[in-house]
Amino acid sequence: xxxxxxxxxxxxxxxxxxxxxxxxxxxxxxxxxxxxxxxxxxxxxxxxxxxxxxxxxxxxxxxxxxxxxxxxxxxxxxxxxxxxxxxxxxxxxxxxxxxxxxxxxxxxxxxxxxxxxxxxxxxxxxxxxxxxxxxxxxxxxxxxxxxxxxxxxxxxxxxxxxxxxxxxxxxxxxxxxxxxxxxxxxxxxxxxxxxxxxxxxxxxxxxxxxxxxxxxxxxxxxxxxxxxxxxxxxxxxxxxxxxxxxxxxxxxxxxxxxxxxxxxxxxxxxxxxxxxxxxxxxxxxxxxxxxxxxxxxxxxxxxxxxxxxxxxxxxxxxxxxxxxxxxxxxxxxxx
Ligand code: NAD
Numbered sequence: 543x544x545x546x547x548x549x550x551x552x553x554x555x556x557x558x559x560x561x562x563x564x565x566x567x568x569x570x571x572x573x574x575x576x577x578x579x580x581x582x583x584x585x586x587x588x589x590x591x592x593x594x595x596x597x598x599x600x601x602x603x604x605x606x607x608x609x610x611x612x613x614x615x616x617x618x619x620x621x622x623x624x625x626x627x628x629x630x631x632x633x634x635x636x637x638x639x640x641x642x643x644x645x646x647x648x649x650x651x652x653x654x655x656x657x658x659x660x661x662x663x664x665x666x667x668x669x670x671x672x673x674x675x676x677x678x679x680x681x682x683x684x685x686x687x688x689x690x691x692x693x694x695x696x697x698x699x700x701x702x703x704x705x706x707x708x709x710x711x712x713x714x715x716x717x718x719x720x721x722x723x724x725x726x727x728x729x730x731x732x733x734x735x736x737x738x739x740x741x742x743x744x745x746x747x748x749x750x751x752x753x754x755x756x757x758x759x760x761x762x763x764x765x766x767x768x769x770x771x772x773x774x775x776x777x778x779x780x781x782x783x784x785x786x787x788x789x790x791x792x793x794x795x796x797x798x799x800x801x802x803x804x805x806x807x808x809x810x811x812x813x814x815x816x817x818x819x820x821x822x823x824x825x826x827x828x829x830x831x832x833x834x835x836x837x838x839x840x841x842x843x844x845x846x847x848x849x850x851x852x853x854x855x856x857x858x859x860x861x862x863x864x865x866x867x868x869x870x871x872x873x874x875x876x877x
Contacts, residue, residue, distance in 0.1 A: 545597045553594045554601040560591045564607045572613035575752040577744050581831070585633070585860065609850055611689030616755055619693040622684040626775040628670055628718060629689060630851050631834060633858040637816070640835070641809050643857045650854075651842065659838040660806045661785040662815040665858050666770050667829035668722030669751045671695075673705060673771070678712035680705065685755065689851075698754050701763035706796035713779045717797060719771030723750040724827050727766035746829045768828070771797040777840045785838045805838060816859060823861070832860040 545553065564587055570578040577584075588607065595602045602609065611630045615621055634640050648656050670686040683699035684692035699705055702721070723731070723746045731749060732742035743749035753765035771792050774780065782791045786805050793799045802819070806812045816833055823830060837843055837855040846854040 545593045548594075548597075550598045550600065553598045557591055557594045557601050557603075557606070560587055560594075561603070561606055564588060564591065565605075568607060568612045569614075571748075573616070575743075575748045575755070577748060585635075589635070611686065611851055613685075613687055613689075615685075615687045615691055615693045618757060619695065619755065621687075622672075622682065622692045622694045624672060624684070624687075624690055624692055624775075626716070627689045627848075628672060628686040628692065629848055629853055631665075631856060631858040632852040633832070633860050635860055635862070637809075637813055637859075640812065640857065640859050644809055644812075647837070647846075647854070650846070655839075655842055655845075658842055660812060660835040661789075661803055661838045662806050662812060663772060663789075663803045663834045663836065664800055664819060664826075664830045665832040665834045665860075666720040666722050666800065667745070667747045667831045668720040669747065669754065671699065671719060671721045671754075671769070672775070673699065673717045673719075674715075675709055675717070676714050678709040680707045693755060695754055695756075697759045698756055698762040701759055702767055702769060704769045704798040709795045711795060713795070715779055716775035717771050717792060717795075718773040718775065719769055719797070719799075721750055721754055721767055721769050722746065722828050723753065723765065723767055725829060726827065731765065769798050770800040772799065777844075783840050785836045785840060785843070788840065806835065820861065830861075832858045834858050 548556070564584070567577070567579055567584050570576055571584070591606070592608055595606065595608055611628070632643075634643060651658070672684045672686070672692065673680060674682040680700070681696075682694065683696045683705070684694055686692055700707070725746060728743070728746040728749050735742050743752060749765075750767055753762055753767055756762050772789060774788060774792075777783070777788065780788065780791050782788050786803060789799045789803055804811070804815050806815060812835055819830070819833060834856055837846065843853065843855040848854060
């Protein structure tokens with residue numbers, strides 16, 4: 543039934559049914575790295591809950607999955623506090639919804655700042671990591687966890703060749719990005735696992751998460767994980783003041799960054815970026831599940847801030863589910 547035909551009571555009852563289901567799916571996905579349903583099933587139920595709670599804000603409960611960054615921490619891994627939280631992303635599934643996001647965002651910005659660009663980036667299908675450097679030296683690496691408390695996986699991350707141990711400048715910074723398993727490494731790993739009688743990983747994202755959240759560092763080293771870094775907790779120590787410049791500066795510092803980003807002046811440019819990467823998606827060596835648009839000026843990002851769960855200055859456009867399945871099938875066909 544369309545949300546606008548519901549009474550508040552009906553909406554509250556439906557939301558109360560959806561939340562435990564989403565929480566249970568979230569546990570399997572984030573905590574056990576073994577999803578029990580396809581992402582698009584989760585996404586559709588989550589989108590319905592968001593629609594219900596948006597139409598009837600009184601029905602929101604503190605434990606609702608809309609109020610938390612998904613994920614917890616494994617009991618046997620040490621914990622790390624994220625002083626500046628690691629957030630999720632709001633998502634949309636159509637160009638029209640992207641245009642609505644753009645219009646709303648510009649309305650909320652002072653007129654003088656309204657003419658800003660977006661930086662378009664691929665949405666890498668991995669898991670978020672934080673890399674802490676002191677005076678240019680890598681000292682601690684962690685998972686996102688619940689956004690406020692993550693897991694200390696320093697020793698695991700030290701085994702990744704793409705993570706610099708020393709930066710080209712002695713900065714004290716927290717750099718954030720995605721750890722992922724390239725498609726070929728995923729296929730090889732599952733082939734090996736099946737030969738050994740072990741259950742295969744459901745997808746490269748879960749394989750990456752399972753490989754990183756490991757007590758045995760030798761297992762992580764063996765798994766051919768890679769990274770793309772795209773964010774910094776606090777940009778003050780950097781020279782740049784734009785998101786696109788941030789990617790260039792991170793590369794200069796020694797990080798692996800994804801070279802496919804593009805600055806978009808308007809939504810036509812964003813649409814062109816989406817079209818390009820919808821076409822190129824299956825040729826990429828790594829999985830992507832959408833694209834992310836981010837307000838390009840970093841001071842504007844800071845000014846707009848975030849809700850409890852997502853930044854207000856960015857949004858993810860998720861590819862349609864058929865495509866997700868096609869890519870998964872493509873991978874299988876290439877075996
Ligand atoms: P998300 O993965 O959809 O988006 C947020 C994340 O995108 C960030 O934390 C970051 O790690 C990542 N990201 C990748 N490239 C990025 C870039 N260029 N810039 C910024 N961020 C980038 O959100 P989430 O909260 O991590 O997880 C929700 C998603 O997980 C759902 O949409 C669903 O598809 C999936 N999920 C599936 C199940 C299931 O049972 N199948 C359960 C829970 C969640």
